[in-house]
Structure formats: structure tokens, C-alpha cells
Amino acid sequence: MLTKRRNTPASTAVLNLIQESKIALSHAEIQERLAGLCDRVTIYRVLERLTEDGLIHKIINSDASLKYASCSNCDHSKSTEPAHNHVHFSCLKCKSVVCLENVQPEIILPEKYQLIEVNFTVSGICPNCQ
Numbered sequence: 001m002l003t004k005r006r007n008t009p010a011s012t013a014v015l016n017l018i019q020e021s022k023i024a025l026s027h028a029e030i031q032e033r034l035a036g037l038c039d040r041v042t043i044y045r046v047l048e049r050l051t052e053d054g055l056i057h058k059i060i061n062s063d064a065s066l067k068y069a070s071c072s073n074c075d076h077s078k079s080t081e082p083a084h085n086h087v088h089f090s091c092l093k094c095k096s097v098v099c100l101e102n103v104q105p106e107i108i109l110p111e112k113y114q115l116i117e118v119n120f121t122v123s124g125i126c127p128n129c130q
């Protein structure tokens with residue numbers, strides 16, 4: 001219990017919500033779905049904590065809004081590699097954002113530049129909107 005941070009009902013609820021969702025969720029969507037279970041400040045804090053703990057990751061959408069998704073295939077054990085280096089797909093019609101975990105862009109940086117995180121969002125039309 002000393003090494004692991006205590007799970008609050010709010011963090012469990014937010015994590016469950018994100019894990020059960022097939023698409024990435026924004027702060028507003030999370031707040032709406034929790035329907036008054038916790039206030040916006042609590043949700044912000046929970047999202048920051050879950051991101052720090054590597055349970056979820058942030059996605060910067062093509063319209064610069066922030067979304068959150070859970071990590072199902074991310075391997076955090078390899079500390080030399082960035083944990084979230086997959087591509088995200090943003091649908092222009094339904095505005096849904098999903099992780100394409102099998103699509104990984106290869107970015108080769110010039111010497112002495114160290115890669116920490118890749119934020120790669122591809123926009124287009126998702127299978128549901130075709």
C-alpha cells in the first residue's frame with residue numbers, strides 16, 4: 001500500500017469509463033458520462049494521475065482538443081522506447097478519435113535529439129461513416 005497510490009472511487013470510475021470506451025474521450029465527455037459523480041476539477045486531477053501512471057494517454061486531436069484513451073498494447077516495461085508511439089485516427093464526420101495501435105510512424109531524428117513522445121493524428125473518414 002505504501003508504494004502504490006490509493007485508488008479513489010473517482011479514479012476507478014474514470015478509468016473504467018475510458019477502458020470500456022472504443023473511442024477516445026474528452027474531459028467534457030467523461031464528465032457528462034459520469035453524470036455528476038465527480039466535479040470537473042476532480043476529473044482533471046484523476047486524468048493527470050492516470051496519465052502519469054501510464055494507464056491512459058493523452059491525444060491531441062486535429063482541432064487541438066484533448067482526448068484520453070486507455071493503453072491496451074502499450075509496453076511500458078521498455079523504458080528506452082516511448083510508450084505511446086502509435087498513430088491516432090480522427091474522423092472528420094463523427095469526430096471520433098481512435099488509437100491505431102498497430103500503426104507506428106517511424107521518426108528518425110537528427111543526432112542529439114531525443115524522442116520522448118510522438119503525437120501523431122491522422123484525420124479522415126472512419127469505417128462507421130463510409
Ligand SMILES: [Zn+2]
Nearest residue numbers: 091094126129
Ligand atoms: Zn466517423
Ligand SMILES: [Zn+2]
Nearest residue numbers: 069086088099
Ligand atoms: Zn492511443
